Amino acid sequence: MAEVVQRWAVRLADTDGVGLSADRLEALVQGVVRDALATVEAGREAAIRRFSALYSASPMGIALADKAGEIVEANAALGAFLGHKPEDLRGRHIAELGFSRRDAERLRAGLDELEETDVEHHRQRVRLAHADDAGTWADVTLTMLPGDRPGSMYPVLMALDANEVHSLQETLRHQSVHDPLTGLSNSSRFDTMLEAALGPSARDQIALVYLDIDGFKVINDGLGAGAGDKVLRGIARKLKDVFAGPDTLVARLSGDGFGILLRGRLNAREVIALVERALEDLGEPIYLGDLGVGVSASAGIVVRDVADGGPGDLQRAAEIALHRAKEAGKAQWMLFDPELDARDRARYRLGAEIAGALENGEFSLMYQPTVKLDGSGEVAAVNAGLRWHHREQGELDSAEFFPLADTTGMTIPLGKWLLTRSLATAARWRSEYGDAAPEVCVRLPRRLAIDADLVRLVKDQLDRQELPAKALRLCTDAESVLDPRGEVLESLAVLSELGAKLVLTVSGSADLELISRHGLNVQYVVLSGAVVDAMADGEDEAAARHLDQLIARALELRLCVGAEGVVNPEQAERLRAHGVVAARGPFAATSATDDEVDTLIAPAVP
Structure with missing residues (x-):
């Protein structure tokens, strides 16, 4: 700084009309510089105080990290959110805050994106690890803050509690794809899963079962809609118990109509055995207090390779098989027969x-x-x-x-x-x-x-x-x-x-x-x-x-x-x-x- 002041003092002293010596000018320039530096420093200290107050009092969890992504400082809000003392978070990499490996990978990918691209921030919803070994949902923002030296940038994590929002969204999502009475998947989700099961990457076989309760109107009219609802919930439980495989979906498609979707290495004999077990279980009374209500059901079954037709063909085949089962006297199943179908189409x-x-x-x-x-x-x-x-x-x-x-x-x-x-x-x-x-x-x-x-x-x-x-x-x-x-x-x-x-x-x-x-x-x-x-x-x-x-x-x-x-x-x-x-x-x-x-x-x- 002294060299700069001397250089400008010499230049100003050599200017026409200036009646001050170089030493005097140097003293004056030094005064100007000191005032400027004092003003800058005061502003810097004020900015630091404001940032520190915001950082400390913010309800948002904040973690400051070094260039490598290791946390050097965490505020009280983040510590409370994660169940830790803030100082216990120091030295941990930002990605280590993720609850699962997938969450950690998403945080690390966000840091990489900030470093390698021109984006100013990266936002996502992830689960962060809580001290009680549980995951807690957070809306996380990753960004870069400038450091003391020109051009230096350091990563910052900011986290907001998203558990209630996530829970509400999950509840709404669940309601949109599930039947509110039985808790089974609804027809919308069933159709979506059926289309996915027959997608280009699908392999092996698929089975579709349409099941309809025989004479359910008698229960509703005789015992009332409330009793009918309880019987439907009992039917749903029985169907879920029978069709409990990992690649199986049970849905309520209509008032007393249900659909079962099975995927994997299947054959008709195995599927028929499950349907027969379901029909047998449905014949056992469902008790409403001291009253035991028995139901029977008819079922239409289709089993085929995933490449043999689309969702519409499969659904039509199941409907035809169900119709034949009901025509044959109800309380039984019918396997779709392509030859019979051809004759029926003509009829x-x-x-x-x-x-x-x-x-x-x-x-x-x-x-x-x-x-x-x-x-x-x-x-x-x-x-x-x-x-x-x-x-x-x-x-x-x-x-x-x-x-x-x-x-x-x-x-x-x-x-x-x-x-x-x-x-x-x-x-x-x-x-x-x-x-x-x-x-x-x-x-x-x-x-x-x-x-x-x-x-x-x-x-x-x-x-x-x-x-x-x-x-x-x-x-x-x-x-x-x-x-x-x-x-x-x-x-x-x-x-x-x-x-x-x-x-x-x-x-x-x-x-x-x-x-x-x-x-x-x-x-x-x-x-x-x-x-x-x-x-x-x-x-x-x-x-x-x-x-x-x-x-x-x-x-x-x-x-x-x-x-x-x-x-x-x-x-x-x-x-x-x-x-x-x-x-x-x-x-x-x-x-x-x-x-x-x-x-x-x-x-x-x-």
Whole structure:
């Protein structure tokens, strides 16, 4: 500093107009410098005091380190946060504050980033090691502070307590991917995990199980939603116990629907064994106080290599397998079968085409004549049915598409079309042939039989065609009569009061007894099944005795007895000998169109 002052004093003394000696100027310059240094030093000391106060009183944990990253000073807040005295942290590397090796590596990577790049700070959430050997979550900021010498920089760690924030975020994250009632994964997480399990790096096999509780509505309606919730929690616990593998995920996908995802080296036999165990465990009562509630479940299973299709294919396969399990009687499992699936796709496509086919006129009426067995060959009635003239598959009988109509909601439109067209044809026959015109018999699809508009529809059509109600026969069977809700019986009773004739198909004595038990106004019974088939190739003594018992009981009930499925004239004659007065089947005609029925009626017209 003295050399600088002397040099400037000489330069100023050599300036024109300056009347001071070099010594005097040197003294003056020295005074100026001393004042400047004093001002700088005062500012520096004030800055140091401010930093020290902030450092000491800050609620944020702070650690100052040397160039190597070893802590040289830590404030009280950091010591309290980590459960140490501040001086105990000196000499430790900043990375050593990490709770796990992964946390330490993240801190070290942050220091390296500050040193090797132009970033001013590095922030991350890590767990720091606490004195009680636990981890504590902290939002950490790493930065560099300048040192005393120009260009020198030293690392600093600043830490804020993030445990509450982290806990809240984890809680929210958990809630977003878990079902709040059972604690299982929800459908969103299940879909995400399924997609990940079928990603490009996936190996080995994957299994998907869809499980649905049978009749769970009964529990909710009978015991209340609160009891239902407790049962669902019990079901979830049982499923977690059975499917407890490391690469297994159990989720609640809907109200009473669950999904299980398994990954690894799998085979169908192992997965089926787990499903069978789960179904068995679910059959054990879940106790709500003293009340033991048992449930059954149906399961659809798919096991395949991860490369065999995407998530959508797998889910569809599981849904189809579950649907088949329920169709097979519930309380059981079904393994997805690709060959069955191919056939079902063709069937379901057929079902989807019914609405358009009806609108485009692809359906027609077909009849099966019921002829008297008195030798006259007179047509007593015709059973009306539908035939579909399919563009690709040709002629389809009602048995091939009516079951599909139930699944697509087309049963009622088809049934109404059948009823209105057959009554229109009956009206034409009555107009042309008078009393020789046959009555029309319609077997109502169950869905139409319980429809609220059925009675109005029948009455409107009878009035429109100017037909007496007695020209219409309505056929039903024991299964419909035994419907626990009684809706079919109610509809038939009202239609009977209008004058329509009721026909009951029977195969045994128990079916006949339904007539008196339920007070049915039945006029005709049609024998069907084994009791008729037994007379096809001869007369078995036991079968004949059974037939006589049925006919005797029918006569006691003042019923007219017919038969269906009669294949040849000899069988028809044997049945006639026992008291059957009319029959239908291949011996007369398998089916007939309107015009063909005309040719059967015409000979009976005088």
